[in-house]
Amino acid sequence: MFPVSVHCPNCDASLMDRGQLIDGYPGISLTLNYLGEQSPLLLSSIYGSFRYASKSPVVAGDFTELLCPHCGKSLITDSPCEVCTAPLAMLHLSVGGDVLFCSRRGCKVHRAETDDLERSMIDLTRGV
Secondary structure, three states: OEEOOEEOOOOOOEOEEEEEEEOOEEEEEEEEEEOOEEEEEEEOOEEOOOOEEEOOOOOOOOEOEEEOOOOOOEOEEEEEOOOOOOEEEEEEEOOOOEEEEEOEOOOOOEEEEOOOHHHHHHHHHHOO
């Protein structure tokens, strides 16, 4: 497991919140849209960690829409989860490529995609 830095695929704004830590690293700040209510959501930036902080309790198995807190646009893609078929959410990795993860509460599907895995891994270990 390693920390990642991400930004919005729509407006390119950083989603990293250095003021709120999860797993000892800056959290990923998103807006959760659940049952018509919007609230802040903070995800761990440690790839492979499923820790998060939210004031809105989401029922396990429910689908959630995730939004950029800067531009308000959806981070949900047209790609379905291979396990549960809920839509995948996508964030851009600062080192290049994307991280995709399931938008269904409790589903653990996630993956990183990059065109140059070796360069991205070197950048990650350097903290770029």
